[in-house]
Amino acid sequence: MDFENMWSERLKSLKGNAIREIFKLLQNPEIVSFAGGFPTLGLLPQKEIKEITDDLLTGEGALKILQYGGTEGYTPLLESGLKYASRFGVKGELKNTLVISGGQQGIDLMFKAFINPGDRVLVENPTYLACLHILKTYQGVAVGVDSDDDGLNIDDLEAKIKKHQPKILYIVSDFSNPTGKTLSLEKRKAIASLTAKYGVVVIEDNPYGEIRFSGEKLPAIKSFDTEGNVVYVTSFSKTIAPGLRCGIAVADEKIIRKMTIGKQAVDVHTSNLSQAIIDEYLRRGYLEPHLKEIVPVYKTKKDAMQNAIEKYMPLDKIKFTNPEGGLFIWGEFKDKSADLDKCFVDCVTKTKTAYVAGSSFFADEGINHCLRFNYSNATVEQIETGIKRLAAYFKENF
Ligand SMILES: Cc1ncc(COP(=O)(O)O)c(C=O)c1O
Known part of the structure; x- marks a missing residue:
């Protein structure tokens, strides 16, 4: 059955959430993913x-x-x-x-x-x-x-x-x-x-x-x-x-x-x-000790990402946030014509590292020069490797 004429006005033009779509691309276990936003699996209590x-x-x-x-x-x-x-x-x-x-x-x-x-x-x-x-x-x-x-x-x-x-x-x-x-x-x-x-x-x-x-x-x-x-x-x-x-x-x-x-x-x-x-x-008072366990791990990962960014990224071209907490770092290319959506598949294929293109986070369409990195789902080693590979790609392509 073809449902095309039957969808509600509410949903008929809606595409899937961009991140859920990216997950499909990331089935390859070799890929270092900075794309999700999940808590670190091994830290769940x-x-x-x-x-x-x-x-x-x-x-x-x-x-x-x-x-x-x-x-x-x-x-x-x-x-x-x-x-x-x-x-x-x-x-x-x-x-x-x-x-x-x-x-x-x-x-x-x-x-x-x-x-x-x-x-x-x-x-x-x-x-x-x-x-x-x-x-x-x-x-x-x-x-x-x-x-x-x-x-x-x-x-x-x-x-x-x-x-x-x-x-x-x-x-x-x-x-x-x-x-x-x-x-x-x-x-x-x-x-x-x-x-x-x-x-x-x-x-x-x-x-x-x-x-x-x-x-x-x-x-x-x-x-x-x-x-x-x-x-x-x-x-x-x-x-x-x-x-x-x-x-x-x-x-x-x-x-x-x-x-x-x-x-x-x-x-x-x-x-x-x-x-x-x-x-x-x-x-039972489990929250406090749990936070004492997980926050330092996230901090270590975030520091590893920040250090790798400082070491490898072309900071004359792209500016990153340096958050005091949470799970994400945001990058913005100074050149607004840099298109992180367009190069996504090429970049993931060549660098075996994934980010989320920033466009889906804006109320307005056509803002493509930004990206989001998550650090909770990669190891410190993967963070260093992934950022190094992405930095090389960005230097070459932008
Ligand atoms: C800003 C923000 N709000 C809400 C949520 C939703 O979280 P949940 O529905 O799992 O509580 C998330 C999850 O990633 C989030 O980043």
Whole structure:
């Protein structure tokens, strides 16, 4: 059957997420991949999760975990999730909290609740590509806001709010994906007050905040929210395990209610077993020692990438970010005609090293001179080799 005339308006022109498509190209085990964004596989806390799962499924509450639950979430996790969010100064009560099936679902439920076809959403340029993808499925329009070294440009934010009257601003406050940039404290306060003044809802997405290598931990934008317009979305994907698909949203009660109604229609509730595992993991005090184990490993990998960049890359041609945490480094060629999309297959074939071309992270089309590197899925040796090979390719081709 040919379905071409049957697809919904929402999805008919949408292509697959660029990164998922790249994965198909990377089946060759010889390839060093800086393309994904997964946590390091060997760092996932298998032993603790097995212990907790065994306890949960042999304990008194086992049958309850296997039964349906409430859409809002498993109450113990709502409590421990609020405590998790409070690590960034976010406050709330149970009525302000929703368990979500990963941070990505938080973005989806927000757009589902607020976005009609044609509605505008401001995003940092560049931004998390899944946010752009989700927005398209609701036929919303992303408008890019300029970005400085310390995050969103506040003058441009105000100008774009006035010009486009957006309903929502989406922002990754710590170690953004794709750039690794972190919003300064002043900008966090400015975003809270500007968006309150103009009546713009903020989705503050913070999956990477705990992966900090240097600098001081900063309070979330949500901690400066006086009008209830900031929705804080966080996740356990990068701090515990992404396969459990669990996150937390903290927001005004009315927004939580709408997100809950939206969630009811999608997955009824996040897996009870996942929720109970995450809750026990937090209550047993496993998070702190786990972070002490994983953050130094990510720092070592990030330092290895930064050192290799300094040693091999043609820095007169391409500028890189130097993040204080997270999983990504971002590169921008000075020559805007450098096309990292066009050369991708040739580059991967010749260098056996993969990056993600930056174009898919922009609200606007045709920005092809940037790229994203991830360092969590390669060894220190592979990082050195991969950057050396890419540097040689870039010197030869740009
Ligand atoms: C900025 C950002 N937000 C949200 C997510 C979604 O994570 P999850 O749905 O696994 O919690 C990611 C994952 O890569 C991300 O980079």
